[in-house]
Amino acid sequence: MEVNNRVVVGMSGGVDSSVTAYLLKEQGFEVIGVTMRVWVDPYGKARDDDKSCCSLKAIHDAKKVAEILGIPHYTVNLSEVFYDKIVKYFIDEYLKGRTPNPCVFCNRFIKFGDLLEKAHELGAYYIATGHYVRKEYDEDRKRYLLKKGLDFKKDQSYMLYRLTQEQLKHALFPLGNYTKEEVRALAEKIGLPVADKRESQEICFIPDNDYKAFIKRQIKKDVKPGEFRDIHGNFLGYHKGIINYTIGQRKGLGLSSDRPLYVVDIDPENNVVIVGHQEDVWGEELISSNNNFISIEKLEEEIKVTAKIRYTAKEDEAIIKPYGDDKVLVRFLRPQRAITPGQSVVFYDGDVVVGGGIIEKKVR
Numbered sequence: 001m002e003v004n005n006r007v008v009v010g011m012s013g014g015v016d017s018s019v020t021a022y023l024l025k026e027q028g029f030e031v032i033g034v035t036m037r038v039w040v041d042p043y044g045k046a047r048d049d050d051k052s053c054c055s056l057k058a059i060h061d062a063k064k065v066a067e068i069l070g071i072p073h074y075t076v077n078l079s080e081v082f083y084d085k086i087v088k089y090f091i092d093e094y095l096k097g098r099t100p101n102p103c104v105f106c107n108r109f110i111k112f113g114d115l116l117e118k119a120h121e122l123g124a125y126y127i128a129t130g131h132y133v134r135k136e137y138d139e140d141r142k143r144y145l146l147k148k149g150l151d152f153k154k155d156q157s158y159m160l161y162r163l164t165q166e167q168l169k170h171a172l173f174p175l176g177n178y179t180k181e182e183v184r185a186l187a188e189k190i191g192l193p194v195a196d197k198r199e200s201q202e203i204c205f206i207p208d209n210d211y212k213a214f215i216k217r218q219i220k221k222d223v224k225p226g227e228f229r230d231i232h233g234n235f236l237g238y239h240k241g242i243i244n245y246t247i248g249q250r251k252g253l254g255l256s257s258d259r260p261l262y263v264v265d266i267d268p269e270n271n272v273v274i275v276g277h278q279e280d281v282w283g284e285e286l287i288s289s290n291n292n293f294i295s296i297e298k299l300e301e302e303i304k305v306t307a308k309i310r311y312t313a314k315e316d317e318a319i320i321k322p323y324g325d326d327k328v329l330v331r332f333l334r335p336q337r338a339i340t341p342g343q344s345v346v347f348y349d350g351d352v353v354v355g356g357g358i359i360e361k362k363v364r
């Protein structure tokens with residue numbers, strides 16, 4: 001497709017994507033707003049509130065903003081692909097005793113996959129979202145770079161580390177140079193009705209952040225109870241099913257001990273949750289699989305990076321090196337708390353995203 005100045009903005013009805021559409025229009029782009037309907041949980045609580053990503057209220061808000069900005073707006077139903085590519089994966093991972101991050105896959109396969117295709121169908125070369133990240137083309141490396149948003153508090157580069165060069169080529173992120181406060185102030189100044197809307201909830205398709213109830217509704221049965229064991233294999237009691245536990249968890253175990261107990265590992269094959277003490281929750285080395293690199297084509301040799309093991313974790317210094325055919329060994333210089341299989345580890349060089357992968361296991 002030839003470059004043009006038409007852009008589809010993914011509009012969630014929230015303040016960030018609304019201001020994104022406004023800024024691009026100001027910059028002279030021909031802007032089309034599109035809201036994806038990705039998921040309606042038929043058994044969940046009524047979703048037509050402020051918090052949900054694709055409630056009727058959210059669609060209505062996006063339409064209202066589009067009207068004020070004088071841009072066309074479409075709603076597309078992507079719930080089937082969303083179910084196949086994201087919801088199923090989310091449930092499967094929990095059933096395997098892992099803690100998935102569905103947003104990183106939604107960005108790769110839905111927003112910058114199916115939605116980008118829709119954008120092309122509408123004749124738009126570009127797709128834009130309200131993520132707080134920056135994109136740059138590096139002439140020397142001949143690669144698109146993904147950089148942290150200037151507002152480090154809001155930076156969302158972690159969520160986008162799976163994007164390919166082809167996807168980045170078509171992406172625009174106008175909020176990368178703004179702080180959240182500036183974006184809210186802009187929304188107020190131009191009179192957008194969403195200026196003081198609350199931040200969206202953690203995972204857009206899970207009502208009230210209750211993922212356990214969501215999974216049980218989806219698999220239509222209760223999960224199988226199993227055994228708690230200590231790190232030496234001693235039986236300690238019974239758990240309520242592995243989906244209820246995540247690495248590092250202390251609350252809700254229902255075990256008594258003279259020292260606090262934490263989940264340190266989950267063995268899905270034997271349906272066992274392994275618990276230990278605070279010191280057992282820390283680790284320095286992990287293996288990641290399903291890696292994606294952005295600033296480099298491939299990891300050929302050991303390099304120094306900073307890395308973080310979950311969206312809200314602090315980055316820390318680490319060495320990464322190729323491990324087998326397609327895996328990466330990540331060795332932190334300092335121990336990290338609760339290295340959790342299923343979560344993403346993302347590597348940085350300053351404010352540039354080097355790449356990242358899915359945590360397979362803690363090595364030590």
Ligand SMILES: Nc1ncnc2c1ncn2[C@@H]1O[C@H](COP(=O)(O)OP(=O)(O)OP(=O)(O)O)[C@@H](O)[C@H]1O
Binds near residue numbers: 034037038
């Ligand atoms: N249902 C949707 N339809 C279209 N685009 C969406 C949808 N949900 C999210 N997006 C896009 O993805 C971006 C990041 O989504 P996220 O859920 O993190 O929203 P956010 O940071 O709270 O932004 P906003 O204030 O716009 O809701 C949004 O800014 C928007 O561009």
